[in-house]
Amino acid sequence: MAKIIGGITTSHIPAIGNAMANKQENDPYWQRFFAGYEPVKQWLAEVKPDLAIIVYNDHGLNFFLNQVPTFAMGCADEYRNADEGWGIPEMPPFKGDAPFSWHVAESLINQGVDMCTCQEMLVDHGFTVPMALMWRDLPEWPVKTLPFAVNTVQHPLTSAKRCYEVGKALRTAVESYPEDMKVVIIGTGGLSHQLQGERSGLIDVEYDIQCMDAIVNNPEWMCSQSNTDIMEKAGTEGIEVIMWMVMRGALSDKVNVLHKHYHAPISNTGAGVLLLTNSEE
Ligand code: DHB
């Protein structure tokens, strides 16, 4: 049986990709940010997951504004990134697992989560930066992947509550796969940021911390936050935090916090790291 062994959250911003590509991890600006990932990398090295579900939003590389699915997932054996104009290098291809993906898609759709399935999918910084943060020091990607894209760009958007429900269905989907497999789920994006308009540069540390606490201990509160509530506090792009709720829904109601870290600012954002495991077995 496949099993979700833990959940991680992380920022996905392109500046992190460039900092890694340029080996700036120990620069004063970056040092504390990257230090926040050491316990996560250690845990991953110990538990050795077989597959990572990366919950991210595409920012215009694979889905442009003319065609934007609310929830889409990769059903391929390989995924590649491509130049987005930020200077992040092209990375070695990421392994997929098409039979696993199709199982997950079928289970989700049977549970009422009407997924868009993609047999071809370019993955952008929302996916590649978290992969590099977790595993860049290794000679090759040690996990297979399932890219799980949530539209957080083109309104109308889905909600924190819906993402939480989808996460619960995702857990059922994964844990009904007959093959033994250790799966980790990574929610990416956030935290507060707004990249345009009068409020560009907005970061709300207090709200970020409140969301991180609620995601761990009181996901129902996060579900009660409307998209307007989130965008008023966290900025228009701060809405990316709803993707963390897919990760949270895929874990048990109570979770163990193995690691928690927050740092602001990184580029224009507050950046949060959580490492959670199921506490009800
Ligand atoms: C930044 C944040 C994002 O979420 C993103 O997708 C691109 C850039 C930033 O703050 O630099």
Ligand code: FE
């Ligand atoms: Fe983003």
